[in-house]
Amino acid sequence: MGQVLDRIEQFADEIRADGAEGDRLMRLTDRSAKRLREAGAIRMLQPKSHGGLEVHPREFAETAMAIGAMDGATGWVTGIVGVHPWELAFFDEKAQDEVWGEDPDTWMASPYAPMGVARPVDGGYILNGRWSFSSGTDHCRWVMIGAAVGDQDGKRLMPPEVLHVLLPRSDYEIDQDSWDVVGLRGTGSKDLIVRDAFIPTYRTISADSVTDGRAWRDAGRTETLYKFPFSCIFPLGISSSLIGIAEGALACYINAQKERVAVTGVPIKNDPYVMYEMGAAAAEINASRVSILETVDRFWDKTEKGQEITFEERAVGRRTQTAAAWRAVSAVDEIFARSGGGAMHLKFPMQRFWRDAHVGLTHAIHVPGSIYHASALTQLGGEPQGGMRSMI
Incomplete structure (x- = not known):
């Protein structure tokens, strides 16, 4: 059993009991989120240089399985929010410091689907759009989302060019009425709305570089985990x-x-x-x-x-x-x-x-x-x- 799971197992009955309350609240209970945070569940794939654990992906998977068996929504948030630190390892060091500098337990939500458009401006982009299915978002202070690059009029470029971009909680709104579903209710996978947010270039990365395996080279990463x-x-x-x-x-x-x-x-x-x-x-x-x-x-x-x-x-x-x-x-x-x-x-x-x-x-x-x-x-x-x- 891994170190994170050892810590989580102590609160298994508590997490199971909170499952019904999370289902009602349509988000994880504060107590369940606190247990994940204290156990380091979201830091498993995070670089050691920023307080992470850099575990073998098998340990990450086995931990998500075990927590999912306690409560589905809690396991789901562990699995989805827990993978974002892996990608942040490819971003500019300045971006990593912004997210993790004061608190290595800072969580990031998603999604990656390019539901919004980033219009190029000096030094970065202006982002607008609405994103659905942002799991665990109520407990996150940043978001890593997909954005289609647009022209000066805000129209998507063709062929498409997609970025993954980082925004702090002050730059987006959570639509609290957007998540009322039949299952995984406790994940709180709500819509996010962004209006004219400025994203500096260092808080962006090419989506293609991540999916095709170039990002670790571009970032100078040598650890097996990031390859x-x-x-x-x-x-x-x-x-x-x-x-x-x-x-x-x-x-x-x-x-x-x-x-x-x-x-x-x-x-x-x-x-x-x-x-x-x-x-x-x-x-x-x-x-x-x-x-x-x-x-x-x-x-x-x-x-x-x-x-x-x-x-x-x-x-x-x-x-x-x-x-x-x-x-x-x-x-x-x-x-x-x-x-x-x-x-x-x-x-x-x-x-x-x-x-x-x-x-x-x-x-x-x-x-x-x-x-x-x-x-x-x-x-x-x-x-x-x-x-x-x-x-x-």
């Missing part, structure tokens, strides 16, 4: 937390079935059909965990040896990660359908894990179509183009 492929590490926290949610659902199910008796008077543990499905679901969820972690370990070993992770390997890795998410949630469906009427009560966490799992599966990183297509085409000797190369 790791973006297309593996960015989805890692998201999918790992989702697998943790599935593990949490399975744990709830097993606990509820121990003493349950069916309407026929037969103890559930004596029903061979239910026992089969429980065993099958457990095997599928474990297979999801193992497949993701195996990819991480293999990519790490190659990166550490200075070997390139090819496009084909990255595509297959994304296929594995996406399939793992779908497999785990399908397994949750099988056990949820056999949980009995008691599982439907809002006072029990089983229904919340089920809701959280399905909302987590809708994240863009889990859409299988282009990923499966690109991986298969590459293995057949083809060369995916355009959008089929996205996030690979």
Whole structure:
């Protein structure tokens, strides 16, 4: 068990209990956020030079899984907000000092989708736009978001040019009424609004440089962690937390079935059909965990040896990660359908894990179509183009 998870485990019951309150508040409770902060959960991929831990990505993934099994929203925020320090390591040192100089536990929200436009001006850009799905944003003091570069009239350049940019909390507004959903309610993934914010050039980075693996060279980074492929590490926290949610659902199910008796008077543990499905679901969820972690370990070993992770390997890795998410949630469906009427009560966490799992599966990183297509085409000797190369 990792150092962060050792600290978090002490408050597991507290985090589980706060899950229902976070669901009601539509954000993490202050107490859960405090526990993540004190444990260093968001500093796992942060540079040691700025108070980070620089852990192996496997430890990051296993921690997100474990927290997700306690409470889905808390695990989700760990996985998403926790990956942003990895990218900030590529920004200008001045930007890193602004974010972490006074407090290395400063959190950054996202998203990366270029929903706004950055108009070039002397020394930087003027940014306007609205961004959706900013997970954990109420507990963050900065945001790292995607922005399309525009012309002097604010129209997007063609072909598109995308930046990832940093803004302090004073430069954007959180729409508190924008998040009222069926699952992952506690993530507080609200909309952000930016109006005429000035972004100095040093607080920007080319999105392409991050996704194609140039950013670590440009930043002079030599650590294995920062040479790791973006297309593996960015989805890692998201999918790992989702697998943790599935593990949490399975744990709830097993606990509820121990003493349950069916309407026929037969103890559930004596029903061979239910026992089969429980065993099958457990095997599928474990297979999801193992497949993701195996990819991480293999990519790490190659990166550490200075070997390139090819496009084909990255595509297959994304296929594995996406399939793992779908497999785990399908397994949750099988056990949820056999949980009995008691599982439907809002006072029990089983229904919340089920809701959280399905909302987590809708994240863009889990859409299988282009990923499966690109991986298969590459293995057949083809060369995916355009959008089929996205996030690979």
